[in-house]
Every structure is written in structure tokens, then in C-alpha cells.
Amino acid sequence: MNTNTNQINFLKKNSIKLRIKVLEAVYKAGKGHIGGAYSMIDILTVLFYGGFLKHDPKNPNWKERDIFLLSKGHAGIGLYCILSDRGFFEEKHLFELNNGGLLGEHPDANIPGIEVVGGSLGHGLGIACGMAKADKLNLNPRKYFVLMGDGELYEGSVWEAILFTCHHNLSNLILIIDRNRYIATAGTEEVNSLSSISDKMHSFGFNVIEIDAHNIEEIYSNLTAINDFKSKKPTVLIANSVKGKGVSFMENEVSWHHGGIREDTYKKAKMELETTLGD
């Protein structure tokens, strides 16, 4: 597969810039969900900037758009930074996060570029199933991308939706599972082991692809392959990620799921990200 080197380099740099923006917004807000935003941000960067998701920031409700649903709504700040950068709304809103402005901790449908209310886990796939099924009935070729946290697999409603997705062959739906192996309080394997998600998804009837969620080339090439994929099956992308990825002291540290950030810590994190950006 030929991928454009310039584009890949752009995506790599951009994912770091977006991490810096997340950090700044959360610092200004006083608190936020950095860990889960960082585990998914490389995938979102490739989706939104790599040409895989049809969207029009000036016309968020464009009828021909593809649909992206962030089921793990707590990572909203990661998505907001992208939506703002794409032009869905002004950047100033990021720095009013949780402080009387447009944006709160969890997305809602009044925000340009957001389709549904988030925050309660286990809803996104079901809603996407309904949309994707309706589009199949209407012979509409739209694509759906749902990004779910691995912890959401604890919700029973997710399995109801998985059964429906596969039974109805919703091949217009791509489920991405952010496999960062943590919930808010502990590791997933310590609480109720999720073990091999791949085996589970295979058994339900998905077309399963496992990727490194922080390898931009790998994300890009797999999304390209999915885009060309003519399978009748729905696809699940199991994205093996690191919670807090990008800032060494946040990685795999459960305390960075949600919380405040002190000035010295903020500066340290920002310096590390800026160093990565400069490399």
C-alpha cells in the first residue's frame, strides 16, 4: 500500500499538537479526562484528517456526511479539539471548557459536529445500529464509525447492540474499540477480565482487525483497507492503546483517567509533548 509520506508526517505532528491542545484546555478548565482522550486521539486524527470521514465543518448537518459517534463520551475533550481545529466551532470554546461555555465534560447534540448526548456508557453502538439500519433500508451508502472504550464492554446494552449489528449485517458500520485496558478505577483485567476481545468479536460474526492505536501508518493503512472492503459483515477495529499515551508519567496511570492538573505538572507534560513535536 502506498501511503503519502507527507500526509503521514502531517498526521503524526497533528496528533501531538492536538494532545497539547487537550492539555491546555484541561489545565484551563481545572480538570478533565486526559487519559482516555490521549488513548484515542491518534485514531481520531487519522479519521478526521486522513479523508476517511466525510464531513463539512461549515455545514455540520450536511446530508451526505458520514457519522462519527463517540460512545466513550468522557473523552469528549479529545474530539472537541479536533472539531474546533477542523472549523466546526471557534477555538475559544475549548478554553471555556466546563466554565459556562459551549462545552462540558461530555458531548451533547447542541455542539456542532456532535450527533448525540454522551456520558452514559453503552449507548453509542445501539444508536448507530438504528441509524445504519435505517440507511440500509433507504439504500443510503453513508458510513458509520463508532468509537467505544473497552470498559464499555461491561455494559449489557453493548452486547444487545453487537448481536443486532452482526445479525443485520450492518457492513456500513465500523466499530472501533479503544483497548486501553483501564476503566476509571482499575485495570480491566483486574476487575472483570475482558481477555481476548478479538475472539469474542470473531464469534459474534464481525470482520475483526487488531491494530496498534498509536501507529499512524498502521491506522491509516487499515482504515484504507476497510474503506475498500466489500464484506457483508460489520467491521470491528480493536485498537490496542495506552491510556495517557504521549506523556510518559500519564501512561497507564489510572489516576490520569480524570482529574485536575497542577501548574508544574502541566508544564512538564507540555514540555514533553513539545519535545516530541520537535523531534
Place this chain on the structure above:
Amino acid sequence: MNNEMRDAFFNPIVDEALKNKDLIVLAADHTAFSLNKLVEEVPEQFINVGISEQNMISLAAGMALRGKKVFAYGITPFVSLKILEQFTLDVATQNLDVNIVSVGCGFAYSTDGPSHHGLQDIGCMLSIPNIFIYNCSDPWNSSLIAEKSLKEKSPKYIRIEKGNMDNFVVDTKEFNGCSKISSGKDLCILTSGAISHEVLKASKILEERFSIRASIIDIYQLKPLPEEVLLRYISGYSNICVIEENWICGGFSNQLASFILKSGLKVNYMNKGVREGFCYEYGSRDFLWNKFNLDKVSIANEIANWIKG
């Protein structure tokens, strides 16, 4: 004339579905005779989602976001209590055209135990902003509510009944949210759903044995309350009684009490519902009404004691 309550509701829905491909009926492992025509003629518009009520409501939200009008059908506790969050967050937040059709209200599933009793669904649904709540009590208002649901694009929770029921003699055929089904000067009884029939029978006992004449208002729109019409009906009465086949804590008595208080009317008020607790009795609906003092004789006696002080 067909007085089957599910047919009375579903026939207009099915007729419309045959003309409108954007009308979808979802069902959670549940069906009705009147839906067979839909399944046979436009099978793609009827989807049995299996025993997965929560996902059914999320699916319905997604379909409504793509322009479908969705009816989601299931058994009362499972399409109210179990799906409360999906209906609130996925549907009501965006005011979507999702119509929950709930069968098994009160003690309708009288032999199935507490899991199948619908005694708190109204209380659950009253707590959700943006939605309409309807409660069918006879074939006439079942069809009327179906027609209304077809016309209006909003989230709705619709309680339907099963089995044959008689039509009430009502004071108006307009969609007013409530009808007067009996006239009397001594008190006004506000009620709703299947129990309205028992209340009507109780009013005959009240008149014959106690010379108490009651007006009865059958309220078929519980949210928003048809306040103007209700106020007209209750004005002039000094005794107002609410009777429902729900737990009081999970029903509509409290919102009616609040409405009456706010109206400024000086009245004596009593309510009567299913006493709090779980029902482990198994028999006919009449048998359970009797066990819970909601049979016509118990209702009449209690009202008579209250009125006569």
C-alpha cells in the same frame, strides 16, 4: 364491532405503515394479532429485536435521527423501568419521534408476578422532560391516541391494553386528553386506564347504595396534563378523588394533587392506588383488584366512608 384493545390501537398504525415506508415497528420479542398484516406485507418495516429492550430504544433513536417514525413495542416494565435511561438520553434529549407502545399496565399480566406488573411506569415516565404519556382505556381512545401519535413527531409513552373492552359513553369526541364518562354532583373522580371501567361500576354502587352521585373523568393524556379541560371538569366540586391502578409513588396521583393545589380550588382530596408492596398473588385481574381493594365494591365503600366522614 371489534373491541379488542390492541387491534384498536395497532390497526391505524398498520394502515399507515402500508402507505409509509418510513414507519417502522420494533418489537422486543412480542407481537399482536393486528401486527401480522404488517409482517406479511412489509416485513422490512417490522423488526423483532429480540429480548433486548434497552437496545430497542437506542435503535429507535438512531432510526428517528435518520427520519423514521418508530413504534417500539414491549411489555410495560421492560419498556419503561428497564429502558428509562435510553429513552431519556437517546430519545428525549433530541425530541425524537419514538413511540413506546407498552402493554401490560397495572395488573394486566395478573398471573405473572411482580416482574410483569406495571405499577411504576407512569412515575418513571413522568420524570422525563419533552415526552407525552397516553393511557388507553377503551377502543375509541386507543384509536384516537394511535391517530394522534401518527400525526405528531415527539417522544411518546403509550400504554395500551389487551383483550376486549367496552367503549365509554363520553361527553366529547374531541381529543381533549380526558373525557367525562359519568356525571354526578357529589364528587368528581379522576381516573385513567383499565381501572376506569371498575370505577364506573363503583359509581353505580355509590348511587344505588349510598345515594352518592359521582362524575368520572377518564384521563387518557397524563403528560402534559390537559389542565384547562381538567380544571373545567373539577371546578365546582368540593370532593375530588383520584383512583389509579399503580403504586401511588409510581403513578399519577401526586401530579394531580399538585395540579389541584396549584389551581387554588378548596377541595377535600383523597387518592387510592395499589398499596405499596410487591404482589405475589396469582389470578385474574379482577382477583388482584379484589385483593388490593380496587374492586368496585371496595372503591364504592371507601369513597362512601370518606364522603360521609
